[in-house]
Amino acid sequence: MGELHYIIVVTMSKFYITTPIYYVNDKPHLGHAYTTLCADILARWHEIKGDEVFFLTGTDEHGAKVQQSAEAAGLTPQDFVDTNSQKFKDAWLALNIEPDYFIRTSQVEHETVVREVLQKVYDRGFIYKGIYEGLYCVGCEKFLQTDDLVNNKCPLHPNQEPVHQKEENYFFKLSAWRDTLLKSIEEGKYAIVPEERKNEVVGKLKKGLDDISISRADVSWGVKVPWDESQTIYVWVDALINYYSATQFVPNKKDFWPAQVHLLAKDILWFHAVIWEALLLAADLKLPKIVATHGFFTIDGQKMSKSLGNIIDPIDLVKEFGVESVRYLVMAELPFTSDGDISIARLRGRYQSVLANGLGNCFSRVTNMISSYAQGKILPTVVKELKVDDFELALNNFRFDQALSLLMSWVRLVDGEIETAKPWQMFKDGKVDEVAKLLGRWSYVLLLVGKLLTPFMPQTAESIQKVLKADTISKAEPLFPRLN
Numbered sequence: 001m002g003e004l005h006y007i008i009v010v011t012m013s014k015f016y017i018t019t020p021i022y023y024v025n026d027k028p029h030l031g032h033a034y035t036t037l038c039a040d041i042l043a044r045w046h047e048i049k050g051d052e053v054f055f056l057t058g059t060d061e062h063g064a065k066v067q068q069s070a071e072a073a074g075l076t077p078q079d080f081v082d083t084n085s086q087k088f089k090d091a092w093l094a095l096n097i098e099p100d101y102f103i104r105t106s107q108v109e110h111e112t113v114v115r116e117v118l119q120k121v122y123d124r125g126f127i128y129k130g131i132y133e134g135l136y137c138v139g140c141e142k143f144l145q146t147d148d149l150v151n152n153k154c155p156l157h158p159n160q161e162p163v164h165q166k167e168e169n170y171f172f173k174l175s176a177w178r179d180t181l182l183k184s185i186e187e188g189k190y191a192i193v194p195e196e197r198k199n200e201v202v203g204k205l206k207k208g209l210d211d212i213s214i215s216r217a218d219v220s221w222g223v224k225v226p227w228d229e230s231q232t233i234y235v236w237v238d239a240l241i242n243y244y245s246a247t248q249f250v251p252n253k254k255d256f257w258p259a260q261v262h263l264l265a266k267d268i269l270w271f272h273a274v275i276w277e278a279l280l281l282a283a284d285l286k287l288p289k290i291v292a293t294h295g296f297f298t299i300d301g302q303k304m305s306k307s308l309g310n311i312i313d314p315i316d317l318v319k320e321f322g323v324e325s326v327r328y329l330v331m332a333e334l335p336f337t338s339d340g341d342i343s344i345a346r347l348r349g350r351y352q353s354v355l356a357n358g359l360g361n362c363f364s365r366v367t368n369m370i371s372s373y374a375q376g377k378i379l380p381t382v383v384k385e386l387k388v389d390d391f392e393l394a395l396n397n398f399r400f401d402q403a404l405s406l407l408m409s410w411v412r413l414v415d416g417e418i419e420t421a422k423p424w425q426m427f428k429d430g431k432v433d434e435v436a437k438l439l440g441r442w443s444y445v446l447l448l449v450g451k452l453l454t455p456f457m458p459q460t461a462e463s464i465q466k467v468l469k470a471d472t473i474s475k476a477e478p479l480f481p482r483l484n
């Protein structure tokens, strides 16, 4: 009888995650870093789980704002964007963020796909010519409606004057998609996370939907409208298409469309939860699965942004805390779904209490005891009460802060047990086996913490595991040195 050969088919899921592509006239700040870190952590997590991952970030390089900033800097737009997009790449490198691809909208490969998609929307009858008259916020690159205004200004750019515009433009029949969008959201064809944001979008959609201008006559720095080269494509349409275009021109990524997760903050929800989906439907393309929206980092209650001049530079934080701790601190700080005020003092406080005196101290104590009371040799024993599912659930719900709190509650559990058991006393009393058992339990907890921390703090996670898996465990070097 011949042997039976089984072919084991491993079904890996595809996990495609994106961040907004950032305006290249800004310097990367902690707000941009937060979204990009969220994506990096989820990408690493899915890789650990064996999924096929594609993590995309990049820069948004066209439009009036960039054109004006380049002029002000005395550079050609291309030179300006080349220099500035590098700043984002450098920041991500400093934060150990590893995207699979960094897209730039001035890349010709991207521009080609933008033109193809728009041509398709045009051919399918969803674009017409009209006159746009109204206000425009260059800071947001957005046409403003009367009810967007606060004191006659854009609330996100209170120190800029909205520009009055009257132009002949091409319009997209956004209104034609209102019912389909409402139905798609209700039926869960795509999810808008969190629930409050979904309700906000649904509420606004129910009020009605106007067509939008999708081309500009007076902005030359952009992708030319394929059927009328006197106009350029509105920068937001050009930018949104990046999520799809990357899958078309980066080798072997075609199967990654539709994206699993678009990550962004609430400032650009409408573009991502309404306009993008309508464009995709009009181009007969598939919808993304999840639009996940987080809140803002604020400083003294105000949104951190370049135009308000209150930014924290992530590279400064790396200098102060080290890259591993910055990744931890930033992710622990914002509850994702709401805004969060941030300050260096808060970060220092958390570093001290949770990292240095928490995890770091517990790890030194346990490894020290293993070395002193058990000659460096113990057998980790399973601790059943740790709920790894809760960790995974928190990550799937984008609650990075909760996932980290859970791990730190396990560290506190160990600290508490040490205080109660007093292993030094037990050792003195000759209870060597019982001490070894407890040490086995605590090392198991710390090993698990080490493993699950991997997407957040890859190097720290690796050192924890390396020390605890050694044949002979010795007292570990401090994980988190004292701050200056």
Ligand code: MSP
Pocket (backbone or CB within 6 Å): 019, 020, 021, 022, 023, 026, 030, 031, 032, 034, 035, 060, 239, 240, 241, 242, 263, 264, 265, 266, 267, 268, 295, 296, 297, 298, 303, 304, 305
């Ligand atoms: N270029 C557009 C996005 C096009 S995507 C097709 C844009 N760029 S941006 O540079 O202004 O980036 C906005 C995004 O940066 C937010 O949605 C968020 O991801 C991040 N953040 C910018 N400031 C932030 C805070 N203060 N707090 C948290 N995130 C913030 O919009």
